[in-house]
Amino acid sequence: xxxxxxxxxxxxxxxxxxxxxxxxxxxxxxxxxxxxxxxxxxxxxxxxxxxxxxxxxxxxxxxxxxxxxxxxxxxxxxxxxxxxxxxxxxxxxxxxxxxxxxxxxxxxxxxxxxxxxxxxxxxxxxxxxxxxxxxxxxxxxxxxxxxxxxxxxxxxxxxxxxxxxxxxxxxxxxxxxxxxxxxxxxxxxxxxxxxxxxxxxxxxxxxxxxxxxxxxxxxxxxxxxxxxxxxxxxxxxxxxxxxxxxxxxxxxxx
Numbered sequence: 001x002x003x004x005x006x007x008x009x010x011x012x013x014x015x016x017x018x019x020x021x022x023x024x025x026x027x028x029x030x031x032x033x034x035x036x037x038x039x040x041x042x043x044x045x046x047x048x049x050x051x052x053x054x055x056x057x058x059x060x061x062x063x064x065x066x067x068x069x070x071x072x073x074x075x076x077x078x079x080x081x082x083x084x085x086x087x088x089x090x091x092x093x094x095x096x097x098x099x100x101x102x103x104x105x106x107x108x109x110x111x112x113x114x115x116x117x118x119x120x121x122x123x124x125x126x127x128x129x130x131x132x133x134x135x136x137x138x139x140x141x142x143x144x145x146x147x148x149x150x151x152x153x154x155x156x157x158x159x160x161x162x163x164x165x166x167x168x169x170x171x172x173x174x175x176x177x178x179x180x181x182x183x184x185x186x187x188x189x190x191x192x193x194x195x196x197x198x199x200x201x202x203x204x205x206x207x208x209x210x211x212x213x214x215x216x217x218x219x220x221x222x223x224x225x226x227x228x229x230x231x232x233x234x235x236x237x238x239x240x241x242x243x244x245x246x247x248x249x250x251x252x253x254x
Contacts (some may be wrong), residue, residue: 004067005235007032012074013162014097014122014147019073022220023227031233035062037079041158045116049161055082066087069234071227072096073216074199075162077187084185085120090234092189095196095213099167102200110167117160134197140214141223189230191216191223249252 007030009020017034024032040057041049058064064083072080077096084091100106107113121127128148134218135141151159190206192199193215207226211219 005031006068007069007231008062008064008070008075009177010022010037010070010072010080011033011035012072012076015073015076016150016158018146018216019079019143022217023224026204026220026224026228033062035076038154038158038162041154043123044161046157046160046164048119049164050247051082051165054085054165056078059083067073069231074213075165079165081187084187089149090188092191092230094191094194094204095199096214097199097202098187098204102202103166104198104200106166113163113167114160117163118156120156122148122159123156137184138212139218140212143214172217186235191226193219215232 007027009017009032011017011019011034016036016038018033036060037054037058038052040061043057044054050131058079064070064087066088068087068089070080070089071094072078072082072091073094077091077093078098078100080091080093081096081098083089098107104166104205131144131148132141135144154162188203190202190204191209192202192206193211193213194208195212196215198213209222209226216223
């Protein structure tokens with residue numbers, strides 16, 4: 001393994017490191033890092049935040065280079081895709097997209113989106129109740145409940161900043177002077193759940209796994225096997241991995 005190679009994981013919208021908790025024990029042999037981009041939202045206002053600016057900041061803060069390998073869940077994969085265009089690193093998208101049009105619930109009318117999000121849509125009891133109802137009989141219920149709690153803690157303004165990353169907005173004058181990537185680099189690996197009710201199936205070639213949008217947490221072993229095989233190829237190793245049940249891995253770690 002290249003000693004400079006890091007496995008960098010990017011959580012999705014309203015997520016944190018918890019979303020990766022069930023695959024992390026299987027990645028212990030790698031130099032892993034989980035991005036916490038939420039802490040940098042305070043550097044922007046809803047008016048000033050732009051996807052390209054935010055991506056450049058992540059590259060700078062985390063010193064992301066071609067040697068790194070990125071694994072992004074949901075919005076984290078979207079950010080990873082844009083990082084790849086700038087530094088050429090290898091990426092895996094899980095339950096994710098390269099274009100926001102794949103988000104099933106994305107409203108196209110930006111003024112309406114701004115108004116509803118800024119006025120606390122994601123902090124409302126209605127949002128929590130609908131989310132709980134939609135996932136009440138699914139193993140991913142605890143995942144959506146955690147996301148709801150995090151969105152409430154973030155506050156409406158910071159949530160709006162994240163939402164605005166999905167929309168193409170006018171570039172400010174000085175940004176026209178900066179070079180822009182041409183977005184020709186496709187993801188190296190796409191993993192998508194068979195019953196994702198948040199993000200539509202990718203148009204690109206992809207590997208299908210069980211579960212819904214949060215399958216990386218609820219059905220981790222399928223994802224782990226795909227990741228291990230892919231990482232071996234990326235890192236030029238031929239080691240064969242026998243994936244053990246998570247309970248066994250955790251028991252050994254205690």
